[in-house]
Amino acid sequence: MKRNTDFSELATRSGEWMRGTGPESDIVVSSRIRLARNLADFPFIKRCSDEDRVSIERTIRAKMEYLSDWEEVHYFDLEQLPEIDRQFLVERQLVSREIAEADGARGVAVSADEHFSVMVNEEDHLRIQVMHSGLDLPTAWRQINELDDKLEASILYAFHPDFGYLTSCPTNVGTGLRVSVMLHLPALVITRQIEKVFRSMQRINVTVRGLYGEGSQYSGDFYQVSNQITLGRSEVELVELVGGDVVPRIIEYERKAREYLVKEGKQDLHDDVSRALGILGTAKKISSEETMHYLSKVRLGVNLGLIEDLAVGTINKLFMQTQPAHLQKLHGRLLRSSERNVERATYLQRHLSDSFDN
Amino acid sequence: MKCQYCEKPATFHITEITESTGSQVMHLCEEHAKGFLQKEEANPVASIASALAKQLDLGQTKKDLEELDRKACPVCGISFFEFRNTGRLGCPFDYTHFAADLLPLMTNIHESIEHVGKRPRRSAAADSHALMIQLRREMEEAVEREDYERASELRDELRRMEQAGEGLGDS
Numbered sequence: 001m002k003r004n005t006d007f008s009e010l011a012t013r014s015g016e017w018m019r020g021t022g023p024e025s026d027i028v029v030s031s032r033i034r035l036a037r038n039l040a041d042f043p044f045i046k047r048c049s050d051e052d053r054v055s056i057e058r059t060i061r062a063k064m065e066y067l068s069d070w071e072e073v074h075y076f077d078l079e080q081l082p083e084i085d086r087q088f089l090v091e092r093q094l095v096s097r098e099i100a101e102a103d104g105a106r107g108v109a110v111s112a113d114e115h116f117s118v119m120v121n122e123e124d125h126l127r128i129q130v131m132h133s134g135l136d137l138p139t140a141w142r143q144i145n146e147l148d149d150k151l152e153a154s155i156l157y158a159f160h161p162d163f164g165y166l167t168s169c170p171t172n173v174g175t176g177l178r179v180s181v182m183l184h185l186p187a188l189v190i191t192r193q194i195e196k197v198f199r200s201m202q203r204i205n206v207t208v209r210g211l212y213g214e215g216s217q218y219s220g221d222f223y224q225v226s227n228q229i230t231l232g233r234s235e236v237e238l239v240e241l242v243g244g245d246v247v248p249r250i251i252e253y254e255r256k257a258r259e260y261l262v263k264e265g266k267q268d269l270h271d272d273v274s275r276a277l278g279i280l281g282t283a284k285k286i287s288s289e290e291t292m293h294y295l296s297k298v299r300l301g302v303n304l305g306l307i308e309d310l311a312v313g314t315i316n317k318l319f320m321q322t323q324p325a326h327l328q329k330l331h332g333r334l335l336r337s338s339e340r341n342v343e344r345a346t347y348l349q350r351h352l353s354d355s356f357d358n
Numbered sequence: 359m360k361c362q363y364c365e366k367p368a369t370f371h372i373t374e375i376t377e378s379t380g381s382q383v384m385h386l387c388e389e390h391a392k393g394f395l396q397k398e399e400a401n402p403v404a405s406i407a408s409a410l411a412k413q414l415d416l417g418q419t420k421k422d423l424e425e426l427d428r429k430a431c432p433v434c435g436i437s438f439f440e441f442r443n444t445g446r447l448g449c450p451f452d453y454t455h456f457a458a459d460l461l462p463l464m465t466n467i468h469e470s471i472e473h474v475g476k477r478p479r480r481s482a483a484a485d486s487h488a489l490m491i492q493l494r495r496e497m498e499e500a501v502e503r504e505d506y507e508r509a510s511e512l513r514d515e516l517r518r519m520e521q522a523g524e525g526l527g528d529s
Contacts, residue, residue, distance in 0.1 A: 040450060041490040047434045047448035049498045123446070145476070157478050158450035158487070163464070164473030166450040170406070170460060171467055173453070175475040205469065232470030 001065050001109060004074040007085055011321075011329040015092055015114030015131070018320060020312030022134020026303040027251050029182040029222065029316065031243065032093075033140045034129040035148055036167045036176035038158040044168035045121060050104055053121055057105040060120050063154040064109055072112040079105055084334065087325035093131065095119055116147060124168050124176075126151070135251075137179060137243035141235065164231060174231025179242040183250060186221040186300040187257035194223075197253050205229050206246050220292035220319075225250065262304060273301030281352040285341040291322045291348065310352075318351060359385050406445045409466035431455045433492045451488040490519055 017030045038044060042056055064070060078086060078099060086100040095108050099122040106121035119127040128151070130144040158166040164174040172178070188194040198208045205228045225247060227238045261269050276297035280286070299315045301307035320326060322344050328335050331343055361368045368385035410423075427439035436448030438456060447453070453460065464471045493516050500509035 038450065040487040043434045043449040043491050043494070044447055046444065046446040047436055047495075049494070051498070052494060148476075149479075152478050152480070156480060156487075159478050160450070160453050160473075162472060163453055164475060164477075166453050168446045170447065170464055171445075173464065174468065174473045177475070229468040231464060231468035231473060234475040 001067070001070045001073045001075050004076055007088060007329055010092070011088070011326060015094075017114065017131040017133045018313070018316040019133045020314075020316045022132060022136050024251055025134035025312060027184055027254050028135040028247065029184055030131055030133060031135055031137045031140050032129055032131045032180045032182070033137065033144050033239070034127055034178050034180075035144060036124040036165065036172045036178075037126040037128065037148070037151070037155075038166060038168065039125050040156045040158045042125065045123060045125065046168060048121075053105040056125050057107055057120050060126065060155065061107065063151070064118070066154070067150055070109075073109050074112070075107060075109045077107050078102075079107070084325055084328060088329055091320060091323040091325050096122060096127070098122060099127075116143065118147075118151070124172070126155075135181065135243060135247060137181070137239045141239050145235070172230050174229075175233075175235050175238060177230055177235050177238055178226055179239055180224050180226040181242060181247050183223050183225060183247070183254070184221060184296065184299060185223055185250070185254050186296055187261050188250075188254050189221045190261060191257045193253065193257060197250060198223075201225075201246060201250075204241075204246065206242060221296045258300075258304060266306075269304070270301075270306045273297045273304075273306050277301070277307060277352070280348050282349065283345045285338075286345045286348065287341055288323060288344065291344060292319065295319055295322075314351070318348065322347060361385060406442065406463065406467075409463050410442060412466055426459055429456070429459070433488045433495070435495060449488075449491050451491065454488075486519065490516060493519075 017032075020029075022028070022031075039056060039059070042048065042052055045053070048056070061075065064073070064075070067073075076085075076089065078089075078095070081089075086095070089095040089108065089110075090097050090100045092114065094110050094114060094117045096119065099106055099108070099119050102121075104121065106119075108120065109118040111117070115132065116128070116130045119129075128144060128147055130140045130147065132140050160166055165176040167173050167176055185194060188197060201208055207226050207228045209224045209226075210222070225242060227242050230238070233241070276294040280291065280294050280298065295315055295318055298307060298310070299312065302310050302312055302315060321330060324340055327340055327343055327347065330347070335343055359368045360366070362385050427442065428437060430437040431448055431452050432455065433451040434448035436452065438459060441447055441452070441456075447456075461471055493512050497509050497512040497516070500506070500512060
């Protein structure tokens with residue numbers, strides 16, 4: 001494992017899970033699984049002294065140093081990182097907002113391809129996560145299970161024979177497993193069916209949350225579906241509930257809504273997505289919410305074949321790199337909000353014209 | 359009166375108010391009442407607060423809850439009141455100490471209260487771990503009251519336990 005503080009290389013590329021490939025990637029952006037684990041002989045984070053946190057972080061880091069095949073894993077000491085860098089890791093979904101904004105000894109190990117990350121001293125001592133592009137939960141489960149085995153070989157977890165893996169919050173106890181699938185559902189939003197679809201999901205133990213821009217004027221039409229319960233069903237059953245049952249149903253609804261839009265109003269839709277692309281490619285200053293809103297339309301246009309010469313992976317990359325911390329990293333200095341809006345517009349113009357030239 | 363979903367007697371009479379249907383009285387048996395009351399919550403504190411509120415509906419009196427609030431874990435020192443307010447427990451031993459109080463809560467949050475998934479290959483001797491957590495707390499308290507002699511004794515004791523393999527890694 002390498003100690004790392006250099007982000008310049010990370011900033012220029014997007015993580016593997018943003019490639020826009022994998023099953024159902026026209027609708028499913030990413031599949032993520034996380035496991036919550038705690039050491040047996042320390043209090044949970046909330047009752048930890050500063051010294052406890054330091055001991056936990058040191059202990060876990062030391063164990064991870066010796067893991068085989070971890071030579072290319074980077075470790076970031078989050079206590080030492082400046083805020084902009086922590087924000088950058090949040091935007092890449094390698095760390096949670098909570099750990100980025102917390103205090104005290106804490107860190108994250110990240111694999112070179114960004115498929116996995118292990119947070120130390122988040123809400124639980126260990127938060128392990130694996131991410132993939134598209135709908136690929138079985139692979140994510142297999143990998144995270146192996147990762148968990150590997151860590152467990154040298155770390156003694158808090159475990160109860162009846163309640164399973166013990167977590168700081170009883171909503172995570174048992175498997176400690178949360179499956180989250182990020183979906184792009186613009187057609188269900190346009191046809192105003194999204195509420196209805198989600199209401200029907202509520203009774204079957206899944207949670208749906210809007211991502212980005214919720215409650216603001218613009219929405220990026222991204223939704224995250226996760227299992228609500230963690231105790232009483234096995235990991236494989238939970239993975240199957242979300243990935244085999246719920247998500248495929250939502251995908252089907254979204255496909256039908258897209259078909260309907262194409263059939264009933266192709267010209268309107270074509271106009272709408274083309275205008276969105278026009279704004280993104282010519283604006284002189286643009287906020288991140290507005291960018292999200294129009295990129296969502298463009299993404300739909302690309303997936304329906306209404307916009308050619310643009311790859312879904314490129315759009316995913318633009319989603320990430322137009323966020324505040326990425327933009328500032330790429331620009332090489334801190335920027336005020338108004339400066340960011342100008343820089344964002346410049347960035348979009350450059351990249352969208354690049355794509356058309358290719 | 360029978361439960362409106364099965365043959366069991368209806369012991370819960372719940373009034374639900376929704377915008378579309380107005381108020382509606384449901385007559386349910388205990389099992390169906392629990393299922394009905396179990397609604398999704400994204401926020402853990404909110405879900406714990408709502409599960410506890412349901413517990414209150416399901417028979418626990420205010421006095422019972424006040425008494426429960428004062429109960430504290432002998433290992434980490436957290437009170438049930440603190441847990442209820444933050445939604446976070448203090449240490450693994452809380453699941454044993456507050457087991458009876460957490461069970462109805464966990465039943466509300468989850469589908470069942472029996473873990474059926476993965477198990478770690480190595481099991482921990484829970485007592486010695488609880489003791490280590492307790493010693494860490496006592497050590498911190500000794501430092502706070504500037505009793506460095508006691509703190510140093512406790513530190514040695516913890517080191518000894520860690521090296522004896524009661525702690526990380528080797529049990």
